[in-house]
Amino acid sequence: MTEPPSSRSIFTDQVYDYWQPSSDCPSSGTYRVIIDAKLPVTRSVMLLDPLGCGGFLSLVPAIAQRAGLEADSEIAASTLFEKLRLAGVELNGADYLFYVPLAEQKLLLVENFPATVRQLTPKDAAVFEAFVLTAPEVDLDEAFVELDHWLVFGYFVDERLVSVASMYVWNGTSFADLGIITLPQFRGRGFGRQTVRAIVAQALKQGLESQYRCQPDNISSARLAEASGFSLFAKWDVIKLDED
Known part of the structure; x- marks a missing residue:
């Protein structure tokens, strides 16, 4: 896949507002932790890896506590996946998300x-x-x-x-x-x-x-x-x- 430049002007505001409300990108190779009590059961743990940016981990408070993760912290990908594994969290398998520029x-x-x-x-x-x-x-x-x-x-x-x-x-x-x-x-x-x-x-x-x-x-x-x-x-x- 060809990576687009790191910019919030490629896609519509609808895309960025839903997936990436903050324009502040985590460092490459790290995830920013977002704790959200309103996440549904089917998305109680959610990983997003935008192109040209570090990733975002969203999860409910109970799982965050079990995994020892703090809100707004940034964590290296390898450390994060080990914490999720020890907390008994298994991921479904990634999808590509495509939108029309x-x-x-x-x-x-x-x-x-x-x-x-x-x-x-x-x-x-x-x-x-x-x-x-x-x-x-x-x-x-x-x-x-x-x-x-x-x-x-x-x-x-x-x-x-x-x-x-x-x-x-x-x-x-x-x-x-x-x-x-x-x-x-x-x-x-x-x-x-x-x-x-x-x-x-x-x-x-x-x-x-x-x-x-x-x-x-x-x-x-x-x-x-x-x-x-x-x-x-x-x-x-x-x-x-x-x-x-």
């Missing part, structure tokens, strides 16, 4: 899209069901694409739906979390990129910030994000909860 948003708002990509509605249930039946199971599990999401777009080839992107409003924020699936035999032809750009443009017009997440080892997904106009903002990890 301000400069790219301006281009998207005036881009003309082909008639082969359009918004889907409940009237498209039959073609969407046919798409789901032929999509790989692993893609359906990972991408979380649904026809009843807040916003759904699809790309058609000879009246067949071959790529679908959908968005839902994420965790009560102004972010629209995006999933995208393109049928394997239609990949590499730009259909996924067109679908993503079309849905992002529509989300922008409706006032929501598009968010693209994928695991760091999903190289093809990360490349699609960048090809579609997104830039990497940070790596993000949360506590792993017992399945029980």
